[in-house]
Amino acid sequence: MEKKFFADAMLGTLARWMRTLGYDVLYEAHIDDTELLLKAAEEGRVVLTKDTLLMKRRLAKGRAVFIESEDLSGQLKQVAALFPMEKEKLLTRCLRCNALLERIDKQSVKEKVPPFVFSTQNEFSICPACERVYWGATHRHRMIEDLKKLLA
Numbered sequence: 001m002e003k004k005f006f007a008d009a010m011l012g013t014l015a016r017w018m019r020t021l022g023y024d025v026l027y028e029a030h031i032d033d034t035e036l037l038l039k040a041a042e043e044g045r046v047v048l049t050k051d052t053l054l055m056k057r058r059l060a061k062g063r064a065v066f067i068e069s070e071d072l073s074g075q076l077k078q079v080a081a082l083f084p085m086e087k088e089k090l091l092t093r094c095l096r097c098n099a100l101l102e103r104i105d106k107q108s109v110k111e112k113v114p115p116f117v118f119s120t121q122n123e124f125s126i127c128p129a130c131e132r133v134y135w136g137a138t139h140r141h142r143m144i145e146d147l148k149k150l151l152a
């Protein structure tokens, strides 16, 4: 079964980059510990946290991972070592809301993307939740370069 995660309020940047890699990661900036732990338990999610008090909670037992590093690169490496990433999942999720992107026909994004993008790109996907449109080779290339540096 696929691993799912819930990142605590201090790990917003990590959550976003994990989504880039295709991990299923919930993140809410304003959620209290109890609520977070209950929701994670309910949905079978691994809790990622930088909070030592949260780690001590009964509900966190066997479910929470303490993220050691202060910097993003170290955090991503720790996650990737514990839960190996799957290459084919790269850039398959909305960075904003975690939903899986869906392929969308070029003609149907005409009104939703800048004219330059429309005329130079051919492959588009859309987030079914927030309707943000994703595209592009350049964007993809840059993200992969950034990830290589972070995981190097």
Ligand SMILES: [Zn+2]
Residues within 6 Å of the ligand: 094, 095, 096, 097, 098, 099, 127, 128, 129, 130, 131, 132
């Ligand atoms: Zn979205």
